[in-house]
Structure formats: C-alpha cells, structure tokens
Amino acid sequence: MATRPNDTSPAQTARALVRPEIARIEGYVPGEQPRGDGFIKLNTNENPYPPSERVRKAIVEACDRLVLYPDPTAREVREIAARLYDLDADGVVVGNGSDELLSILVRAVVGPGEGVAYPVPTYSLYDTLVALHDARSVRVPFPTDFSLPEELERADARLFFICNPNAPSGTVVPIERIDALALARPDAVIVVDEAYADFADRNALALVRRRPNVVVLRTLSKAYSLAGLRVGLALASAELAYELHKVRDSYNVSRLAQAGALAALEDQAAMRRHAERVRTTRARLTKELERLGFQVLPSQANFILARRPGEDLSGVAGALRERKILVRHFREVPDSLRITVGTDAEIDALLAGLRDS
C-alpha cells in the first residue's frame, strides 16, 4: 500500500518499502555485548581462554596482502578441515561464521512457504532465518528429557535443523537417531548444527560420509576461541557443497579470517587443552549449582542450563547483572538460566552472586 512519507513516521515509511515479512519480524537479538570492562560474560558461550598463539602471527602476516581479494572458496581452510575430519575438501564450505552457513542452507534448500523443522527450544536464530525467507517453521517440542521427538520424522519440511549439543539445554541426542532421520527423509536436508561438538563425547561426522542429505556445521567461535573472527564450516558431500557454493557471496570470508582460521585449525593441541579445561569446570559448575538447589541438565557443551522449576528466573539474571555478571535468560524457558562455562574464577564469582540473590 502506497503511503505519502509526510503522512507517516519514518519507521512506517521504511516498513512500507521492504517485503512484508521483513517489516513484520523483530529480527534476531543476539546476547548482550556490554560496553566497557569489568563484566563477567557468561551469556554468549564464548571461550574464556585465548586462541592459539599462532593465530595473531598469521593474521598480522596476512595484513601485507590486503590489496588482494581473498581466495573465494578459502581453499587452504577447506583442505585442512578435510584432513582433520577425513572428508573431501570439495565437501567443505567455509562461511562468515556458521550463522552465514545456516542462512545459505535456508536460501539454497527451502522455497517460500516450505517447511523447516526443528525440535524446540533450540537456537532461536532458526526462527528468524525461516521468517526472513518467508518459509514455514515446524517447531516440534522436545520432551522434558530433551530426547529427539518421534514426530519430527513426519514433519512437512524440506530442511531439518538438529542442534547437537542443543542450545540452550546443552543436551545431546544419539547420533543413531539422527542417522535414522536422515535415512527416513531422503527428500530433505538434515543439518546437524555442531557448534559445540568439540566439548562433546560424540559427533555426527560419520553421517556426512554415509548420507548424501546430511550437512554438519562447525564453528571456530567456541572451542577455538575465535568468535570475533567469524569462521564456520559446512561439511557435506562434494555434490551438495557444490550447490551451496552457488548461494554464497564470492568473497564471504576475509583474507584475515582465512589466515587466522588456518592457524587455529593447525593447532589442535591448543583447542583440545582449552576444551578440556572447560569440560572440567563444567563438571564443577554443575555440582555446585545442584548444591544450590538448581536442576542442571547433563551438558555436553560449554554452557549449562540451570532450572528452578516453576520459578521465573529473570529477577536472578537481573540481580547478577547488577554485579556485572551476565547470564542468559530466555522467555521460552523462564524458569532457567543458561550459563556459559567461564574460567574457574569467573564461576566462583557467579556462584557467590547466586548465593546472595
């Protein structure tokens, strides 16, 4: 509907200029990145430890070649990922974070009005990506134990997102169940979002080798301590990756990001050391929270979900914020707090804050 700009607010004018489905939605709201120092950030699942020391050197060296465009398909990153995961380098797509790869997958696979299915609660960006694309969300509730819902398999959908370990619960579903879903639904792409797999005991990489409709997503934002670099990996068959490349921007991963990612992936020991520390602290945090009366789901990620059934914990999150400790509270699970596993000192501060609130 045409409106005269001077009859309306600037916001109404702008909304009338874009597609209705864009005007309608709020947009994804990421966790708070506070200005200033002194915050204990346990709200966006970053790694509390620094990345491999090789990363800085590689990025500084890459600065000498910034006049040139980066490699369009991040060939060296694809090759090292292929070696690490025992896959074909042609099956790897490198993205500007795994968020970009999620977006590429929706755009590549789903037509307007078609379904994208996922168990909920889960990573809330899925809802936003589906809405932006004018596709249809098929949100299938997890049972209380966060096992994979039986009815998911029957969803009217072209694309499935299985976040494993799941956010915000930290729980995992057995790889065999994901395999069964992939087998039952050869008409759909099954995306296993493994942003947190480096903190877990198992992963779905074997399915990429076995099933042509499975895509595994990895990120360097969590276990590799590089959330600021923005690098994610999609692992698929060479043929499916070929299709996904068509949707990608030509130079979607900067020269600096490629250099840093390569150095990080080459230093597996640094990543494993830090992931192990996180797992150790995760066990202690879980025990201490249970002592404070929280129910904690078994987590395989670098965060835990702490619950006090029936209690709205937004006030507790607010009280912690007063002490400059940030945790995540979601409207969808109001009786829970999602807490990133920080350093031991950060976790001590959190526990002291919880005891007082």
Ligand SMILES: Cc1ncc(COP(=O)(O)O)c(C=O)c1O
């Ligand atoms: C489940 C899940 N997938 C993907 C991402 C995004 O990762 P990236 O930083 O690689 O875009 C996140 C970030 O928090 C996440 O929780």
